[in-house]
Amino acid sequence: MENKTIRILKETEALLEGHFLLSSGKHSEGYVQCAKVLRFPDKAAAVLEPVVEKIKDLGxxxxxGPAMGGVIVSYELGRQLDVEAIFTERKDGVMELRRGFEILPGEKVIIAEDVVTTGKSTLETKEVLEALGAQVVGVACIADRRGEGMDIGLPxxxxxxxxxPTYDPQDCPACKRGEKAEKPGSRGNA
Incomplete structure (x- = not known):
């Protein structure tokens, strides 16, 4: 039986196949454009319900969530958990907590992402939150596409x-065939 989240990602055309340039600079034959599913509030709620079940007892x-991808995910998780939802954002290339958002020392915070691939924005957000005294308890996301052996140091x-599959550009089969990579994400290359 097909996973409910996969079914919803397909229904909303959020699960893409092709040749993609990821924010990490790597290339991939698949991409999850979560903005396509998050545009529907009922579908956003449905794909995040299984995540809420996993994290609801973590206190x-x-x-x-880091902007852009984590903003709506953060909001929906906060709504379902009945807790405050905030986001970090880059200013001059540096991740910051802005807009009057606050972290209290010792506060248990979970980072919200749409997709976790390399963990770059997750770890930048973790650094900001911990510098403000937060206890970061993990990462909650729609899609975990890290692959085997990719540990970001958080559950x-x-x-x-x-x-x-992801490839360095020089090893990418699609590049070797002369296919141009699409850049569907919101962040420039790292």
């Missing part, structure tokens, strides 16, 4: 795990 006091609570 989370706040949800914080990851995902609605679905997806394994798309």
């Amino acid at each position: 989370i006091q706040k949800v914080a 990851v609570y995902a609605s679905v795990e997806l394994f798309f």
Whole structure:
């Protein structure tokens, strides 16, 4: 039986196949464009319900997601958990907590992401939150596509795990065939 999250990602055309340039600079044959599913509030709620089931007993006091991908996810998780939802964002290339958002010392916070691949924005957000005294308890996301052996040092609570092969550009089969990579994400290359 097909996973409910996969079915919803397909229904909303959020699960893409092709040749993609990821924010990490790597290339992939698959991509999850979560904005396509998050545009529907009922579908956003449905894909995040399994995540809420996994994290509801962690004592989370706040949800914080990095902009762009974590903003709506943070909001929906906060709504379902009945806790405050905030977000970090980059200013001059540096991740910050802005807009009057606050972290209280010792507050249990979970980081919200749409997709976790390399963990770059997750770890930047973790650094900001911990510098403000937060106790970061993990990462909650729609799709975990880290692949085997990719440890970001935090527990990851995902609605679905997806394994798309990723390649350095010089090793990418699609590049070798002369295919141009699409850049569907919101962040420039790292």
